[in-house]
Amino acid sequence: MKSERMTAGRPRASSRGTIEDAxxxxxxxxxxxxxxxxxxxxxxGVSRATFFNYFSSKSDLLWIDADHAIERLEExxxxxxxxxxxxxxxxxxxxxxxVPLAVTQADAMGTREELVASGLVxxxxxxxxxxxxxxxxxxxDRRALSVNVRANAVAGAIxxxxxxxxxxxxxxxxxxxxxxxxxxxx
Amino acid sequence: MKSERMTAGRPRASSRGTIEDAxxxxxxxxxxxxxxxxxxxxxxGVSRATFFNYFSSKSDLLWIDADHAIERLEExxxxxxxxxxxxxxxxxxxxxxxVPLAVTQADAMGTREELVASGLVxxxxxxxxxxxxxxxxxxxDRRALSVNVRANAVAGAIxxxxxxxxxxxxxxxxxxxxxxxxxxxx
DNA sequence: ATGGATTGTTAGACTGAGTCCAGAAATAGA
DNA sequence: TCTATTTCTGGACTCAGTCTAACAATCCAT
Numbered sequence: 356m357k358s359e360r361m362t363a364g365r366p367r368a369s370s371r372g373t374i375e376d377a378x379x380x381x382x383x384x385x386x387x388x389x390x391x392x393x394x395x396x397x398x399x400g401v402s403r404a405t406f407f408n409y410f411s412s413k414s415d416l417l418w419i420d421a422d423h424a425i426e427r428l429e430e431x432x433x434x435x436x437x438x439x440x441x442x443x444x445x446x447x448x449x450x451x452x453x454v455p456l457a458v459t460q461a462d463a464m465g466t467r468e469e470l471v472a473s474g475l476v477x478x479x480x481x482x483x484x485x486x487x488x489x490x491x492x493x494x495x496d497r498r499a500l501s502v503n504v505r506a507n508a509v510a511g512a513i514x515x516x517x518x519x520x521x522x523x524x525x526x527x528x529x530x531x532x533x534x535x536x537x538x539x540x541x
Numbered sequence: 542m543k544s545e546r547m548t549a550g551r552p553r554a555s556s557r558g559t560i561e562d563a564x565x566x567x568x569x570x571x572x573x574x575x576x577x578x579x580x581x582x583x584x585x586g587v588s589r590a591t592f593f594n595y596f597s598s599k600s601d602l603l604w605i606d607a608d609h610a611i612e613r614l615e616e617x618x619x620x621x622x623x624x625x626x627x628x629x630x631x632x633x634x635x636x637x638x639x640v641p642l643a644v645t646q647a648d649a650m651g652t653r654e655e656l657v658a659s660g661l662v663x664x665x666x667x668x669x670x671x672x673x674x675x676x677x678x679x680x681x682d683r684r685a686l687s688v689n690v691r692a693n694a695v696a697g698a699i700x701x702x703x704x705x706x707x708x709x710x711x712x713x714x715x716x717x718x719x720x721x722x723x724x725x726x727x
Numbered sequence: 728a729t730g731g732a733t734t735g736t737t738a739g740a741c742t743g744a745g746t747c748c749a750g751a752a753a754t755a756g757a
Numbered sequence: 758t759c760t761a762t763t764t765c766t767g768g769a770c771t772c773a774g775t776c777t778a779a780c781a782a783t784c785c786a787t
Binding site: 522 | 561619630640654657659662664665684686687688689690692693694697698700701704705708711719722723726
């Protein structure tokens, strides 16, 4: 299902990782807004068109780890795991090294609109996952007001916990502790 | 404080309203993604640069009414009104004609990403307002996890109620009814 | 080997959003 | 009339994102 080399065709160069590394360097040197896709691909030694073979937008680079976690959550839920268990499972996989680039860039650029918007798109995805999972568990309509309200509350708690974990205690406490605190409130 | 004509300077042409009207027409004719800012300003009989005198981005046009409501909420909260009362006050001012363009355009737009992102930016603003209001009322730290979780939940309930009001019952029930239902759940 | 078929990579042109700036136009007040 | 102030305009510019046709590297079948 993944990138198993089972078929013909030109093999991928190491493009994806190279691009990620080049971007991370440049963002630290010049900030997110100050670096262009051209610069990233030049440093990566790759053509500009290749960038869009691997990422659909520049801001995707900021959320690589978050997107990975969201995919994992989707997998767990798709495999039939109950909601809170799936959340806990994914949270356990998220180590302290997984602080997304977006956060380190947040200071350097104030609250840039594009950063906020690209991050919120991820929040919306998580919320959608939770909504369908909750509807499935409770047997209710996915579009019912009560389901929406509760899904928003749970998603909000997860995001708040994740944010607190990042700003406050990546080293001190695990993400799971923050999560259980937050989820206890809803 | 507002736009009281008290000082000198060239008076504004009716540009803002003209642009809004032209945009609304074109969005209905061609969809949001299918119309350019050039087309909007041409139909409005105004230069392209003028557009950015009145709006900071194309997607602002989709959220004019929502932004107005958010401003009102901010005013009420700034005047010292308690949170739930301020929300109710603003909700009472929102009539059925206030269904934002964004919603009518949701179908017509091929990729809804931009629409979602621009809408979520508004959600984030509301959440920020609620967070500071809640911190002020409870005397807690605005950055505390509990405050964040509860603010997210309340904001999520408001958004869910607003969405249900739009899709389900603009004509049948008032926004206030949906709001009280949703807020009762958190 | 030879020749597809398939997939990754590239160059280049193109669209459109958003920024910037210098200057013209329209007003109020001195 | 002159000046300060504000809006409006045209044009040039940067950059993200799309698209396409060609090129390169691989596998497989003949």
